Amino acid sequence: MQKTAPSSMKRIARITALAFAALTTVGAQAQAQAGAPLKVGFMLPYTGTYASLGNMIESGFKLYVQEHGGKLAGREIQYFKVDDESEPSKATDNVNKLIKRDNVDVLVGTVHSGVALAMAKAAKDNNTLLIIPNAGADAITGAMCGPNIVRSSFSNWQPAFAMGKVAAEKGAKKAITITWNYAAGNESAKGFTEAFEKGGGKVVKDLTLPFPGVEFQALLTEIAAQKPDAVYAFFAGGGAVKFVKDYVAAGLNKTIPLYGPGFLTDGTLEAQGAAAQGMLTTLHYADNLDTPRNNAFRKSFALTYKANADVYAVQGYDAAQILAAGLNAVKGDLTQRDALTAAMRKTPVDSPRGKFTLSAAGNPVQDIYLREVKGINNEYRAIAVKALADPARGCKL
Numbered sequence: 001m002q003k004t005a006p007s008s009m010k011r012i013a014r015i016t017a018l019a020f021a022a023l024t025t026v027g028a029q030a031q032a033q034a035g036a037p038l039k040v041g042f043m044l045p046y047t048g049t050y051a052s053l054g055n056m057i058e059s060g061f062k063l064y065v066q067e068h069g070g071k072l073a074g075r076e077i078q079y080f081k082v083d084d085e086s087e088p089s090k091a092t093d094n095v096n097k098l099i100k101r102d103n104v105d106v107l108v109g110t111v112h113s114g115v116a117l118a119m120a121k122a123a124k125d126n127n128t129l130l131i132i133p134n135a136g137a138d139a140i141t142g143a144m145c146g147p148n149i150v151r152s153s154f155s156n157w158q159p160a161f162a163m164g165k166v167a168a169e170k171g172a173k174k175a176i177t178i179t180w181n182y183a184a185g186n187e188s189a190k191g192f193t194e195a196f197e198k199g200g201g202k203v204v205k206d207l208t209l210p211f212p213g214v215e216f217q218a219l220l221t222e223i224a225a226q227k228p229d230a231v232y233a234f235f236a237g238g239g240a241v242k243f244v245k246d247y248v249a250a251g252l253n254k255t256i257p258l259y260g261p262g263f264l265t266d267g268t269l270e271a272q273g274a275a276a277q278g279m280l281t282t283l284h285y286a287d288n289l290d291t292p293r294n295n296a297f298r299k300s301f302a303l304t305y306k307a308n309a310d311v312y313a314v315q316g317y318d319a320a321q322i323l324a325a326g327l328n329a330v331k332g333d334l335t336q337r338d339a340l341t342a343a344m345r346k347t348p349v350d351s352p353r354g355k356f357t358l359s360a361a362g363n364p365v366q367d368i369y370l371r372e373v374k375g376i377n378n379e380y381r382a383i384a385v386k387a388l389a390d391p392a393r394g395c396k397l
């Protein structure tokens with residue numbers, strides 16, 4: 001028998017031990033994962049003008065999990081929460097609490113586009129899974145797109161583009177846009193302008209005020225002086241309630257129709273009351289979509305939370321559905337990241353809004369509805385644009 005020198009025998013033994021340890025670590029990780037809860041980190045606004053939006057998203061997400069026995073792909077869910085206050089300057093610190101301190105498996109957030117841009121950067125830098133249940137920042141599924149990032153909501157361009165088309169079809173020639181001066185507002189105004197001008201109209205002025213300000217008077221006076229055929233406004237949450245009421249109090253609605261993406265009247269109607277009646281908006285959801293899926297969802301939501309669902313609740317619910325589709329494909333094993341993110345994109349989502357799939361960039365390809373406010377509902381009127389896909393400008397995947 002050939003003799004092996006003691007030093008090389010030791011080396012072989014060490015390598016064998018290392019290889020064994022590595023294998024058992026991977027095995028143990030997968031096994032520990034299978035038994036351990038999946039850590040979901042909500043980064044959402046729980047205070048400020050978007051607080052109700054954050055709460056509805058969380059409620060929608062948890063409703064789906066609850067309907068599935070508190071588990072996704074056989075794994076219990078453990079929740080972590082950070083209030084992002086819709087404050088971009090705190091966003092990186094806040095998201096790192098979830099990524100580095102809490103070590104979450106998946107981030108779910110947020111509402112505000114400026115905060116979401118910082119989240120997307122952190123998710124990319126740390127290779128963390130991110131599901132965006134609202135914020136429409138075009139770049140997130142455009143130039144910043146990545147395999148680990150998907151959105152259950154919309155891009156800012158989508159509902160805005162649809163409203164521009166509708167306003168032009170209604171014969172408006174001269175429009176003014178008004179919004180908060182940050183990514184979502186500016187991109188929304190831009191998407192509206194693109195379709196409105198393609199349809200023969202002209203946007204003569206873009207009015208803005210800082211987020212989340214509600215001092216609208218000077219801007220409303222300017223609109224009255226300019227006498228456009230239509231106004232397109234992006235506001236949401238508490239700010240949208242105040243804007244619609246102020247617009248009506250100034251008497252502008254009598255001569256100048258107020259249009260917007262559906263955020264202007266979604267989750268706000270009880271507070272807007274008479275002021276919002278008859279308003280037309282465009283969005284990927286309408287309260288009274290008479291489908292078994294939407295009816296069941298609304299009933300389940302109302303029973304659980306004693307409140308009516310809105311678009312934000314739908315987006316939260318669908319964020320959980322998208323995560324479930326990914327997890328089911330890998331039996332809850334997050335180490336199979338490529339298979340998981342591929343399944344998230346491939347699996348059609350049976351949403352209360354109607355079935356949709358994600359684009360390669362990770363954004364819903366979806367019908368945008370024209371809705372009209374009746375009482376406390378945004379009622380379906382027509383499909384404004386069928387299966388609208390965000391152009392995903394600059395996305396290379």
Ligand code: PHB
Pocket residue numbers: 050111112113114134135136137156184235236237263
């Ligand atoms: C956004 O900042 O992207 C945003 C916020 C609230 C909405 C919609 C979009 O309702």
